[in-house]
Amino acid sequence: MVKQERAARTRQSLVRAAAEVFAQEGFVPASLTTISKRAGVSNGALHFHFESKQTLARAVEDEAAKVVRAITEGADDVGFDALQRLVDATHDLMSRLSKDVVVRAGFELSGEAPLRDQGVDLRAQWRSWVEKVLIEAERQENLAEGVTATDATVAVVAATVGLEHLGASDRSWISQATLVQFWDLLLPRLASPDTLRRLQSGGTRA
Secondary structure (H helix, E strand, O other): OHHHHHHHHHHHHHHHHHHHHHHHHOOOOOOHHHHHHHHOOOHHHHHHHOOOHHHHHHHHHHHHHHHHHHHHHHHHOOOOOHHHHHHHHHHHHHHHHHHOHHHHHHHHHHHOHHHOOOOOOHHHHHHHHHHHHHHHHHHOOOEOOOOOHHHHHHHHHHHHHHHHHHHOOOHHHHOHHHHHHHHHHHHHHHEOHHHHOOOOOOOOOO
């Protein structure tokens, strides 16, 4: 049991160290030696847990994907209108991007997918959920006249992924204040008048 716990801690340290290095340097320049030193373990210990940089990157993506899934599933579990759940989820996502290097690195690795074997595509995962919620909003007749779920998905995904990308080097892009500005601008065009009156651009947990 002690050995298993120690192995689990070492693995987690390697995943976090890899996330820090991938977020700072990118996948291609990152070296396993740098990652092992950051984690405080030997190269041999790293290779015991991960056979290659590819498998280590996939482990980072898997951990980040769990967080994103928890955010979207948590939003789905509450009883708000679809659009409010979308607003809340974007606030949760940007908050995690600001605080959690594993989530940041997971999204960065998604952007570098052409340079390596395809892993988990977090941006595609996020897009799929946004589209699902906006289809629900369209079905609830919560979207403004003339706005379709397809149109809204393009706008929301492009903006949020853009903020995520810019936030990698400047955290102000993923701050709550920036996201409130975004929703204050978009919601009057996106939501029907009745729905708009119920929405909180700062999220329900602000």
